[in-house]
Amino acid sequence: MKTKVFYCCLVLFFLGFQGYVDARLLVESKPDRDDTAAYARWLVSQNSWGILTTLSIELEGSPFGNVVSFSDGVPGKGTGVPYFYLTTLDPTARNALKDHRSSLAISEYPLGTCSNADPESPVCAKITLTGRLVLLEANSEEAEFARTALFTKHPEMKGWPKGHDFQVFKLEIEDIFMINWFGGPKPLTVDQYLKYKMNIFAIDK
């Protein structure tokens, strides 16, 4: 009897483990390049930083790119919407409050999954999300969700100085430009991108 229980437990353990592994794999492995929405969502979810660009107030409307960290959700439950933790001590947040037009550019290169391809090669994917960079209401449900998403991926943020007045911003995506192979940018609507379920296993849990 004891042996039976032991083997049952062993099977259940491995089944459970298998489920966990599948969930992780669904999130982390590189999707097929022709599954455009999956690839775009994977690129955004797997990366932790990119360049966020606004129109510079100080430099007469020039585009101003800035290195920022972001998160679109806790690992395995990305939403596709990038959230940021920005301070108006920095030009990016100041610019966005004056003119919302913005873009976030992300490369596959830092993920280390481009083999030997050059960062500019179409074989090494890149995505640019263009839209409106907006400040979230500090006490809103979405800001709460965003803070959890940000602090999980970027634990250092929790300790950033209170006096610097960091606030949560999000990019309301209006256009998607993604190249992940030869043949130019892949057609992908914002709706297709946002509705894609990154990890059915994790979401259904």
Added chain:
Amino acid sequence: MKTKVFYCCLVLFFLGFQGYVDARLLVESKPDRDDTAAYARWLVSQNSWGILTTLSIELEGSPFGNVVSFSDGVPGKGTGVPYFYLTTLDPTARNALKDHRSSLAISEYPLGTCSNADPESPVCAKITLTGRLVLLEANSEEAEFARTALFTKHPEMKGWPKGHDFQVFKLEIEDIFMINWFGGPKPLTVDQYLKYKMNIFAIDK
């Protein structure tokens, strides 16, 4: 006699090697963070890619960041001026030909020298060069220099399809924004940046 010659050769060999090592170290090691010009030039020379932003023709003047490879010279002889190999099949080159305003943002993060700091932390340096993205005359001496600089750092570029009409662009820097520690952006003029001699040993050779 033979032994003397041998030891002389050995000493000369190590002296030569030492010189080589110094030259490499001067180029590759991370400068003191208070040596602002050195740090900025190091960041630009050590990185091979960044996000180049232009004003989008298609998206009503929105800033449009794009992942690109660049080079400011052959390794050890960087000039500080970033050169690019772009095609007008891509929006970035098309945008620049209409409106030169542009910026190049680069992070220290992919160099792996930020220890455990978050990519957005001021401890992990970032630089944004803002200016005019201009097309070089294909047969000019500068374009020749730029092609050598680009193809040395990005050998894959040499084989990129002729029919895609890749051309050499450069960023004429007008403003520099660099954060490499707490306390906000470091003051650095374009003149201080460009005149800094990255590697005296290599340049004097």
